[in-house]
Amino acid sequence: MTATRRTWLWVAAALAAIVAAAAVGTYLTSPRPGGRMDPHATGPDGAHALVTLLRDRGVDVVVAGSVADVERQARPDTLVLVAETMRITDEELLERLAKVPGDRLLIAPNPRARDALAPAIQAGPMRAFTAEPDCRMRAAERAGTVDLRSTATYVGKQxxxxxxxxxxxxxxxxxxxxTVTVVGSESFMTNAxxxxxxxxxLALNLAGARDRLIWYAPQHVEGGKHAAAKISDLIPNGVRWLFWQLCVALTLAAVWKGRRIGPLVAERLPVVVRASETVEGLGRLYRSRRARDRAALALRTATLHRLAPRLGMGPAPDPGALIATVTGRIGGNPDLLWHTLFGPAPDSxxxxxxxxxxxxxxxxxVTTS
Incomplete structure (x- = not known):
């Protein structure tokens, strides 16, 4: 083998080693996607940082993907963390969670989960603050001041x-x-x-209270009762005949008007602007002018326009009637719903x-109820 050939072989081997090292480094340092409170996600809403800290402290963190996994892994000496409860759509699943052994740590539970897993408390007003613990709970006293952002509050029943x-x-x-512990916000546990x-x-003191932690934060809807629903199931039986009558009327109108319209003429538009660019530009304009009030009004107006037809209400429903209908559909605190849908503009x-x-x-x- 000539010296030149040996030199090229060494160069090729070095390049291969560099490429392999770069590929491994990219894989290890690239963000891991995932939803809110996902223990594997490294994005702002994930909880990978907290799970890593818990494991470094010797806590055995077991990630459960379903209620069945929680039932298999739970023991009397474990702590079961339950988050993202809005994705648990089946009451039977909540009843099964209530029966598993071990302590509970509920993170921002929705009303159905709170009633099933923490029946001793009821919802209080919504708050947004950084506060001192002002109590004699060891986990809170050690943490001191925390930033819970926008959080629900709770009070004990009589x-x-x-x-x-x-x-x-x-x-x-x-x-x-x-021992059941309930926190009204999950933001303090996220990577951000x-x-x-x-x-x-506070997160380490609460989640690391036991040597074994079962982390259950479903990233998909569990229960599946609403997943199999068809469009026809959403139409009441009493108005189906009206629906088909309207379809016939629209067809006849299209045929009638179609006779009076000439052939289509293709016309080139001077500029084509994608919808995503329009939304992004408007958002940047709001942010540059600190127009949080206008942005919040746009978000609330769009939500109300989509909610009203789904609730069987007109295009401009009465706010009180809308709040009552939404509360009857999904439960929750009417004052909190009013504050969310019609409250003041955000301050940050x-x-x-x-x-x-x-x-x-x-x-x-509302959509899945």
Whole structure:
């Protein structure tokens, strides 16, 4: 083998090693996609950072993808964290969760999950604040001031012994031999907010209370009752004849008008602007002018326009009637729904993002209810 050939072989081997190292580094450092409170996601809404810290402290974190997984892994000495409860659509699943052994840590539960898993408390007003614990709960005292952003609060029902911290955003009570802890916000556990104030300490103290943690934050709808629904199932039986009559009338009108219209003429548009570019440009304009009030009004107006037809109401429903209808459909606190749909404008960009997520959650619950 000549010297020149050996030199080229060494160069090729070096290039292959560099490419392999770059590929491995890219794979290890690239963001891992996932939804809110996903323990594997490294995006802003994920919880990979918290799960990594818990495992570094020796906590055995078991990720459960379904209620059946929780039932298989739960033991009396475990802590079961339950989040993203709006995706649990079956009441039977919530009843099964209530029966598994171990303590509970409920993160921002919806009304159905709160009634099934934390019956000793009821919802209070919505708050947005950074606060001191103002209680004698060890996990909160060690964390000190935390930034919970927009959070629900809770109060104990009459006759129930409930400990409250952070003005009701964190509560704890005992149910038999179980300790149930409820937090009104999940933002302090996410990758984006874990480093704010004492958020990391509070998250580690709550989720690391036991040596074994079962993390259950479903990323898809579980229960499937509404997944199999068809369009025909959404039409009441009493108006089906009217629906078909309207279809016939529209067909006849199209045939009648079609006779008077000449052949189509293709016309080139001077400029084609994609819808995504229009939305992005409008959003940047709002942000540059700090027009959070106009952005919030646009979000709320769009949500109301989509909710009204789904609730069987007119294009301009009465706010009181709309709140009553939504409350009857998905439950929840009427005052909180009023504050979300018709309340004041957000005072920060983070509050505006939280409002958008809350509006999306309300619309999704109405759609699947």
């Amino acid at each position: 006759g129930e012994a409930v400990r409250s911290c952070y003005a009701g955003a964190l509560v704890r009570f005992h149910r038999g031999d179980q 907010d874990l480093a704010r104030e004492g958020n990391a300490a 960009d983070d509050a505006l993002v939280s409002l958008a997520r809350t509006l999306d959650d309300i619309e999704r619950q």
